[in-house]
Amino acid sequence: MNTTVDRILEVDRLAKRYSNGTLAIEDITLDVKRGEFVAIVGPSGAGKTTLLKTICALLTPSAGQVTLDGKVISSPPPEMVLVFQDYARSLFPWLTVTGNVSFPLRKKHLPADEKKKLIDEAIRAVGLDKFPAHYPWQLSGGMQQRVAIARAVAFRPEIMLLDEPFASVDALTRADLEDLTLRLRQEFGITMLLVTHDIDEAVYLSDRVFVLSPPPSHVVAEVAIPLARPRNQEATRSDARFLELRNSIHRMIGRRRDDPVVPVVPMAAEPAFLIRGESAI
Numbered sequence: 001m002n003t004t005v006d007r008i009l010e011v012d013r014l015a016k017r018y019s020n021g022t023l024a025i026e027d028i029t030l031d032v033k034r035g036e037f038v039a040i041v042g043p044s045g046a047g048k049t050t051l052l053k054t055i056c057a058l059l060t061p062s063a064g065q066v067t068l069d070g071k072v073i074s075s076p077p078p079e080m081v082l083v084f085q086d087y088a089r090s091l092f093p094w095l096t097v098t099g100n101v102s103f104p105l106r107k108k109h110l111p112a113d114e115k116k117k118l119i120d121e122a123i124r125a126v127g128l129d130k131f132p133a134h135y136p137w138q139l140s141g142g143m144q145q146r147v148a149i150a151r152a153v154a155f156r157p158e159i160m161l162l163d164e165p166f167a168s169v170d171a172l173t174r175a176d177l178e179d180l181t182l183r184l185r186q187e188f189g190i191t192m193l194l195v196t197h198d199i200d201e202a203v204y205l206s207d208r209v210f211v212l213s214p215p216p217s218h219v220v221a222e223v224a225i226p227l228a229r230p231r232n233q234e235a236t237r238s239d240a241r242f243l244e245l246r247n248s249i250h251r252m253i254g255r256r257r258d259d260p261v262v263p264v265v266p267m268a269a270e271p272a273f274l275i276r277g278e279s280a281i
């Protein structure tokens with residue numbers, strides 16, 4: 001397979017400095033393959049939200065570029081949707097579930113029956129088919145985040161960017177939403193790029209994880225996650241390799257590119273899953 005076509009998204013030496021002088025991201029290079037689930041983890045304030053907003057052209061890069069399907073992105077592309085952490089701010093309180101899910105579709109100028117099919121399918125896919133006429137304030141937090149996800153799915157994006165999408169819900173709901181995201185990816189073939197500070201979540205969901213340094217951020221490691229799919233909250237998370245991967249990433253968080261490697265246990269052979277960066281083991 002042609003590797004450039006295989007890569008749906010390429011982020012090349014991206015930097016973003018805000019107008020007040022803050023350099024949030026310094027030099028980020030990463031790629032996402034078609035159909036892949038990629039996570040970006042980094043400490044709080046590492047520039048994760050800035051990175052996602054710059055990738056989808058809500059912010060203009062200060063240096064570097066982003067290409068989608070080989071084309072440089074200069075305005076928000078219709079093939080991309082962004083799901084935010086804060087569903088309370090991203091949903092319209094005066095619109096029902098159906099109204100919220102259909103809102104972005106107005107840009108697509110579709111025939112009414114086709115539009116209805118997309119909306120119904122998306123609402124069913126997130127398990128809210130009994131609540132189409134409810135308003136956001138009549139739903140739990142987890143249900144509201146499902147509405148935000150349904151709205152993104154109805155748009156049929158090629159790639160979904162998710163910024164800490166499960167950070168505002170309780171642990172059980174979080175696990176449900178993680179599995180829902182995996183099912184949606186399977187059902188609709190959507191490529192996923194997730195930003196999270198939850199290392200376990202990143203390992204559980206992803207095919208690859210990029211680890212960011214503290215700000216101004218760059219990539220300190222790229223880690224392959226060769227855990228079997230379909231994943232299962234209990235079985236996957238108790239797999240010895242899961243623990244090895246999450247511990248290894250945990251040790252990389254907070255490091256910078258130039259930091260010397262300080263072995264905390266006698267240095268073993270380099271872990272096979274480390275694609276880029278240095279092991280902190």
Ligand SMILES: Nc1ncnc2c1ncn2[C@@H]1O[C@H](COP(=O)(O)OP(=O)(O)OP(=O)(O)O)[C@@H](O)[C@H]1O
Binds near residue numbers: 022043044049050
């Ligand atoms: N609009 C803005 N103007 C100026 N500086 C900003 C702006 N937005 C973010 N920053 C700064 O950029 C840096 C990165 O912020 P960002 O929100 O991207 O980090 P983050 O990794 O998403 O953080 P968190 O983990 O808390 O969500 C921070 O120092 C922040 O103060």
Ligand SMILES: [Mg+2]
Binds near residue numbers: 048049050164
């Ligand atoms: Mg953020």
